[in-house]
Amino acid sequence: MSLYIILFAVILILLDQNRKLNNENNTLKKMKESPKRPFLSFCPKCGCNLNEYSAPNIKAQLKVNPNIEINNQKQEEIKTKINSLTKEEQKNNLILIIGAILIVLSAIIFLLSTWATSGNVTKTIIIFLMLIIFLAISKISESVFNLKQTAKVFFYISLCYLPISLLSISLFGLFGHYLSIYGSGKYIYFSLSCLITSIIYLLIKEKHDSIFLKTITEMFLYATIIFTSISITTNIFIESLIFIIYIIL
Numbered sequence: 001m002s003l004y005i006i007l008f009a010v011i012l013i014l015l016d017q018n019r020k021l022n023n024e025n026n027t028l029k030k031m032k033e034s035p036k037r038p039f040l041s042f043c044p045k046c047g048c049n050l051n052e053y054s055a056p057n058i059k060a061q062l063k064v065n066p067n068i069e070i071n072n073q074k075q076e077e078i079k080t081k082i083n084s085l086t087k088e089e090q091k092n093n094l095i096l097i098i099g100a101i102l103i104v105l106s107a108i109i110f111l112l113s114t115w116a117t118s119g120n121v122t123k124t125i126i127i128f129l130m131l132i133i134f135l136a137i138s139k140i141s142e143s144v145f146n147l148k149q150t151a152k153v154f155f156y157i158s159l160c161y162l163p164i165s166l167l168s169i170s171l172f173g174l175f176g177h178y179l180s181i182y183g184s185g186k187y188i189y190f191s192l193s194c195l196i197t198s199i200i201y202l203l204i205k206e207k208h209d210s211i212f213l214k215t216i217t218e219m220f221l222y223a224t225i226i227f228t229s230i231s232i233t234t235n236i237f238i239e240s241l242i243f244i245i246y247i248i249l
Helices: 002-033 055-064 072-114 120-143 148-171 186-207 211-232 236-248
Strands: none
Touching (some): 072 120, 148 186
């Protein structure tokens, strides 16, 4: 019965996402069809005439006055500086990726060798440590190496470890058999963990405006409603009604 409820909820989520995408596409079409604003001929900061620096005016000035020419040497210097910066950025990016891969491989080797003998608390701590490690790599890559895109990737990887870490607590039964994945209160724990995850993602979404964060936050909010409705009642009609009301609101 619970499987049918989850499948029905997934279908409703997909329909809701499709509706939102259609609304966004309609707004984009309206924006494209709307008349374009006239080009500003004066700079709002300094008040200079922008039309003087357009390509046709520059060509006309070069025809009138042949002494005006672009300094090719400066352009070449700028190009060499840009190339050196991109090479340095790629080098730092490669170092960080190799370091992250080595950390993950060492963690996998350690887990495979000691997983059977390790306690449940130790296993959960190791999973939480992976989250902290990727957060630290993200912070180092942004503050030390000034690699914003690489920092964003490692930050998203660390965010993916948050629900895994919360799930491991229930999997290893650290809060007792009732809230474990094998107990009767598993849906209560799932709803609480999804709620905690969605709140953390919402707080992060305020600082980092991202489609990925927006989508994954909505998914965990939907999951919170699903698991809460399953834990409250076993009637599929009441659960479906709760979920539909949440989507409409």
